[in-house]
Amino acid sequence: MNDLIQVGEKISMLKALSDGLVKLARKHRNLVVLHADFGTKIGLRNFYLAFPERCFNFGLSEENVVAAAVGFAARGKIPFVIGFSNFAGKAWEQIRSSVCYPNLNIKFIATNAGISSGEDGVGYQPTEDVAIMRSIPNMKVVSPVDYHEAMSALEQSFDSFGPVYMRLSSKEVPVVLSENYKFEFGKAKVLKEGIDACVFTHGALTSNVLEAAMVLEDEGKSIMVVDVASVKPVDVEKIIECSKKVKKCLVVEDNNLNGGLFSVVAEVLVEKNPVFLKGIGLKDRFGESGSMEDLYKKYGFDVAGLGKKIRELL
Amino acid sequence: MTIEALQKKAAQIRVDSLTAISRAGSGHSGSSMSCVEILVSLYYGKISEKYVAKLSPRKPQWEEQDYIILSKGQAVPTQYAILADLGFFDKSELDFLRKVNSPLQGYPNVKVPGITVPITSHGCGLSIATGLAMALKMDRQPNKVFSILGDGELQEGQVWEAAMCAAHYKLDNLIAFIDNDDLQMDGPVRSIMDVMPIQDKFEAFGWKVIHVWHGHDFDEILDAIAKAFTTNRHPVCIWCHTVKGKGIEFAEGKPYYHDVPLSEAELAEVKKKLDPVCANNLKMFGNE
Numbered sequence: 001m002n003d004l005i006q007v008g009e010k011i012s013m014l015k016a017l018s019d020g021l022v023k024l025a026r027k028h029r030n031l032v033v034l035h036a037d038f039g040t041k042i043g044l045r046n047f048y049l050a051f052p053e054r055c056f057n058f059g060l061s062e063e064n065v066v067a068a069a070v071g072f073a074a075r076g077k078i079p080f081v082i083g084f085s086n087f088a089g090k091a092w093e094q095i096r097s098s099v100c101y102p103n104l105n106i107k108f109i110a111t112n113a114g115i116s117s118g119e120d121g122v123g124y125q126p127t128e129d130v131a132i133m134r135s136i137p138n139m140k141v142v143s144p145v146d147y148h149e150a151m152s153a154l155e156q157s158f159d160s161f162g163p164v165y166m167r168l169s170s171k172e173v174p175v176v177l178s179e180n181y182k183f184e185f186g187k188a189k190v191l192k193e194g195i196d197a198c199v200f201t202h203g204a205l206t207s208n209v210l211e212a213a214m215v216l217e218d219e220g221k222s223i224m225v226v227d228v229a230s231v232k233p234v235d236v237e238k239i240i241e242c243s244k245k246v247k248k249c250l251v252v253e254d255n256n257l258n259g260g261l262f263s264v265v266a267e268v269l270v271e272k273n274p275v276f277l278k279g280i281g282l283k284d285r286f287g288e289s290g291s292m293e294d295l296y297k298k299y300g301f302d303v304a305g306l307g308k309k310i311r312e313l314l
Numbered sequence: 315m316t317i318e319a320l321q322k323k324a325a326q327i328r329v330d331s332l333t334a335i336s337r338a339g340s341g342h343s344g345s346s347m348s349c350v351e352i353l354v355s356l357y358y359g360k361i362s363e364k365y366v367a368k369l370s371p372r373k374p375q376w377e378e379q380d381y382i383i384l385s386k387g388q389a390v391p392t393q394y395a396i397l398a399d400l401g402f403f404d405k406s407e408l409d410f411l412r413k414v415n416s417p418l419q420g421y422p423n424v425k426v427p428g429i430t431v432p433i434t435s436h437g438c439g440l441s442i443a444t445g446l447a448m449a450l451k452m453d454r455q456p457n458k459v460f461s462i463l464g465d466g467e468l469q470e471g472q473v474w475e476a477a478m479c480a481a482h483y484k485l486d487n488l489i490a491f492i493d494n495d496d497l498q499m500d501g502p503v504r505s506i507m508d509v510m511p512i513q514d515k516f517e518a519f520g521w522k523v524i525h526v527w528h529g530h531d532f533d534e535i536l537d538a539i540a541k542a543f544t545t546n547r548h549p550v551c552i553w554c555h556t557v558k559g560k561g562i563e564f565a566e567g568k569p570y571y572h573d574v575p576l577s578e579a580e581l582a583e584v585k586k587k588l589d590p591v592c593a594n595n596l597k598m599f600g601n602e
Contacts, residue, residue: 032452034445056448059482064475067438071445074381074431075453094472097434098442102424104432 010172014043016150035082062087066094085110085126113167114254115287131259133165141232145206152183169204188235194224212306326592330395338412342388344559344571348495371401374427385439386464387421402428437470447488466498468509480549481520488549495558516551529554
């Protein structure tokens with residue numbers, strides 16, 4: 001086992017967004033928040049109360065808010081554009097051509113990642129955002145696993161020049177990393193060592209993967225779990241290193257496997273170390289309305305479901 | 315600059331941009347011609363002895379500069395020709411428009427000195443201008459933001475998102491020109507997807523609209539800008555009636571010339587007509 005690692009108390013990643021933005025804004029006067037009616041009630045309440053003059057609501061106009069950020073960046077501001085993840089699709093062209101092509105210092109924070117957003121249904125369950133964002137040159141894609149990683153990734157995003165897309169779950173997610181954890185772009189972190197199989201994962205699902213790995217540990221199967229929050233740039237060396245230590249590799253993600261982390265890992269391994277690789281995630285399909293717990297159960301993302309699937313693949 | 319000098323400058327910019335488009339072998343000749351007078355007014359025009367836009371070729375990232383955002387980015391050869399003429403970069407660069415390894419991309423590229431924001435496709439320019447105007451207001455800076463939109467571009471939904479936003483935030487530092495030549499790639503705008511009534515629409519969105527009947531008349535354009543400068547608490551739309559391909563006698567009002575270069579023979583004909591009135595000798599260097 002690594003320095004962490006216990007599945008701890010549940011904290012919303014939106015709290016990380018709220019706490020992180022306020023902390024950064026205190027230090028950096030050029031940080032502005034632009035959002036498409038994201039709601040000052042949830043993740044932005046504290047920021048809005050502390051810095052009302054730096055928080056702009058653009059209403060439900062995702063294309064406009066992304067392009068307007070380009071104008072703010074032209075005056076030396078560092079805009080954090082915040083919205084529900086579906087804005088990634090709605091304003092993809094603006095993000096690609098107006099932000100990533102000129103490599104502007106604009107950060108995108110999208111909440112309600114994957115099917116975990118639950119009850120609102122497919123329209124608000126972006127499961128292709130990882131694929132469409134990582135396909136854009138200059139863009140960095142990060143999908144933190146818990147509150148602490150989200151906090152650290154937020155700071156790193158500010159410090160790292162260029163566009164960043166950060167995907168956050170809107171639900172309370174168990175903490176799996178320590179408070180002092182430092183996220184780095186292009187670095188993956190082994191959360192749990194193992195020798196039978198290696199599971200690469202990202203996002204809010206990670207705590208379930210860890211719990212499933214611990215259940216399997218009790219059954220005598222040793223599973224390595226790797227947090228690949230930095231989906232792009234991805235830690236190529238770590239993926240190869242881990243894949244060489246085990247017999248089989250798996251990718252678990254709350255996202256469409258087509259173009260998601262599964263594709264990322266497959267692209268790395270097919271070239272450098274072709275090994276057995278399977279994906280557990282959405283196989284070219286959509287989600288539906290339901291609570292996060294029920295959806296995770298139905299789609300096999302709960303601890304029992306993941307344990308069963310991993311067991312089958314071993 | 316006097317009105318006569320501005321007219322000469324416009325003739326020179328026409329020749330320069332058409333030559334660049336012809337050498338590139340592709341580009342929007344007709345579209346680049348309809349906004350020549352609007353751009354020349356912004357870059358060279360004066361109101362009460364002061365330049366309309368504050369710019370300096372020696373300081374392309376100048377904090378105090380005003381911003382000229384060509385939202386109808388396909389007309390960028392005209393803007394490039396002006397920037398080269400003002401000394402932002404060497405005029406010989408125009409020979410490499412739309413060619414490999416040249417910064418002079420087919421749409422406004424921020425790597426070109428004098429281009430301050432990227433314009434890559436229709437409909438994004440007004441949003442970017444809105445963001446810039448908001449950032450300037452936030453810092454209580456007096457810089458102005460000018461944006462030039464095509465009429466076909468008004469079919470983009472994003473334009474109206476930006477229009478709503480600019481009025482909501484009372485951006486009186488933002489002036490948007492509508493280059494209304496009534497033609498787009500496939501024919502007349504009104505038969506493809508009518509954007510009229512432009513005035514009513516912008517007014518309904520909370521803008522002040524100033525009507526320029528002759529969008530190639532410097533007096534009218536400069537008058538409109540002067541009026542726009544005195545407007546408070548509303549963004550201003552200067553609605554200009556223009557002619558596609560203006561200045562190219564055989565191409566005026568013809569949709570065919572929207573997005574094609576002139577042939578060598580056609581270019582020679584245009585040069586023959588415009589060269590005598592050109593203002594190549596009226597070199598000037600910004601106005602800081």
